[in-house]
Amino acid sequence: MLELDARLSSQMRVAEKPGALRAISVFFAHSGDSWFWAIGLFAIWMSGDAFWKKWAVVEFAGISLLVVLVLIIKFRIRRKRPEGEWGKIYRFTDPHSFPSGHAARAFLIATIATGFGPPWLAIALWIWAPLVALARVAMGVHYLSDIVAGALFGILVALISLQIYQPLLDWVFRLLGFALW
Numbered sequence: 057m058l059e060l061d062a063r064l065s066s067q068m069r070v071a072e073k074p075g076a077l078r079a080i081s082v083f084f085a086h087s088g089d090s091w092f093w094a095i096g097l098f099a100i101w102m103s104g105d106a107f108w109k110k111w112a113v114v115e116f117a118g119i120s121l122l123v124v125l126v127l128i129i130k131f132r133i134r135r136k137r138p139e140g141e142w143g144k145i146y147r148f149t150d151p152h153s154f155p156s157g158h159a160a161r162a163f164l165i166a167t168i169a170t171g172f173g174p175p176w177l178a179i180a181l182w183i184w185a186p187l188v189a190l191a192r193v194a195m196g197v198h199y200l201s202d203i204v205a206g207a208l209f210g211i212l213v214a215l216i217s218l219q220i221y222q223p224l225l226d227w228v229f230r231l232l233g234f235a236l237w
Contacts, residue, residue: 061201071142071196084191088158109237118217122164126157140196156198159189159206167214
């Protein structure tokens, strides 16, 4: 099974092939980065009305929880990333590939947007999420099984988060003494 996974993943790889498909893959592979989403959600929170502030806080909280859970799984399983040159920052800071944190994050963001956001945004994010996941394989930093597991895990964490975010954030706001929206 792992051999088939590696072979199929290798066939999708464009990291070493110059051209438009590689450039598009680089863009989507980076668009799921945590720092990008942290900055973007902070900007939305700073400039948005109460709805967008709440949306940004819920997304940020979900992403934060997901980061911890994905890292726990990665350091338990310790599956080495595919060999390659692209993505040295990922390879250095996180040498493990299973599950894909980018795929998990992208699908969590899309799922939360579906449960808590305007339909146009949910549709856009559901188009974007699989592109992020596939780009991670195309750029050689993940196997197909990594992104499938990441996507399913991100959806699961998002569905749970949508059920518990309100009481959990109410509790946090009581501890802080103020609300974030």
